[in-house]
Amino acid sequence: MAYVVVKDKTYVLDATNKFINPKLLPEKVVNTNGLILDGPNGRWKDFLSGKTKYKVMSAVQGEIDASGTMKGNALVNCYEYARVERCEDWAAGNERFKSDYFVTPYPGLQVEEVSINNLEADSLPLEQKIKFSAVLNSSGDYRYFSVNLFSGLEKIRSLPLPALPILILAYTRNTPYSEILPFRGNFFDGVPENISMSTADNSIIFSRSVKVDGNLLNVRMTLDFKRTFYTADAYPDFKEFYKKMFDKLNEQVVIKKKTMP
Numbered sequence: 001m002a003y004v005v006v007k008d009k010t011y012v013l014d015a016t017n018k019f020i021n022p023k024l025l026p027e028k029v030v031n032t033n034g035l036i037l038d039g040p041n042g043r044w045k046d047f048l049s050g051k052t053k054y055k056v057m058s059a060v061q062g063e064i065d066a067s068g069t070m071k072g073n074a075l076v077n078c079y080e081y082a083r084v085e086r087c088e089d090w091a092a093g094n095e096r097f098k099s100d101y102f103v104t105p106y107p108g109l110q111v112e113e114v115s116i117n118n119l120e121a122d123s124l125p126l127e128q129k130i131k132f133s134a135v136l137n138s139s140g141d142y143r144y145f146s147v148n149l150f151s152g153l154e155k156i157r158s159l160p161l162p163a164l165p166i167l168i169l170a171y172t173r174n175t176p177y178s179e180i181l182p183f184r185g186n187f188f189d190g191v192p193e194n195i196s197m198s199t200a201d202n203s204i205i206f207s208r209s210v211k212v213d214g215n216l217l218n219v220r221m222t223l224d225f226k227r228t229f230y231t232a233d234a235y236p237d238f239k240e241f242y243k244k245m246f247d248k249l250n251e252q253v254v255i256k257k258k259t260m261p
Contacts, residue, residue, distance in 0.1 A: 019087035055079040077125040144252040173225040190254040
């Protein structure tokens with residue numbers, strides 16, 4: 001890699017990665033130190049992640065008809081490290097990319113189309129547009145479904161116990177997510193509650209707000225990591241937090257078919 005100083009700004013450039021923006025510190029060296037070949041002995045320099053994030057923003061809009069079929073569209077924008085990761089995965093194989101991010105995590109959905117924009121424009125977010133449908137699970141007049149769609153949270157469901165004394169995330173993560181679902185011919189019988197939860201040190205915060213307005217359901221969720229690395233003894237707190245969070249994410253929206261007067 002090349003270490004470059006331009007006026008008061010420094011850059012670490014990795015010519016082996018065509019997707020990374022030059023302003024973004026390569027993930028390989030984030031929160032590490034490197035030997036700068038400067039002078040007879042060189043010098044060591046720390047490379048911290050600074051304010052850059054792994055950021056994913058998702059918006060889902062759908063409609064459920066009287067037969068219990070959901071049809072909708074989703075827009076997923078990935079920024080900074082999330083953009084680099086998904087660009088690399090897309091280049092490694094389009095079909096596997098679609099499967100890993102949009103098919104395998106959501107087995108109840110039929111993903112009909114996935115399109116990608118801004119693959120070559122490293123200053124823009126990687127834009128992913130998804131068209132999907134699903135026949136909802138049902139019991140009698142009741143139908144139900146999870147609102148955790150295309151959030152990207154399934155990719156971090158489990159964290160292996162680290163062998164090293166430091167559990168490193170390398171960058172802060174931020175995953176805002178919203179979903180708007182208009183309903184026709186149905187009414188709500190139960191929706192997940194509003195919630196805000198965090199780790200003991202407030203370094204990880206998850207929040208969810210749910211609002212019902214007539215036949216419109218609006219769900220907003222955010223997962224935010226405030227720190228870039230954690231010691232391995234924090235793993236039990238990670239595990240407990242993730243368990244509680246995914247218990248909440250798995251909660252179902254229940255709708256009941258309207259009966260004609």
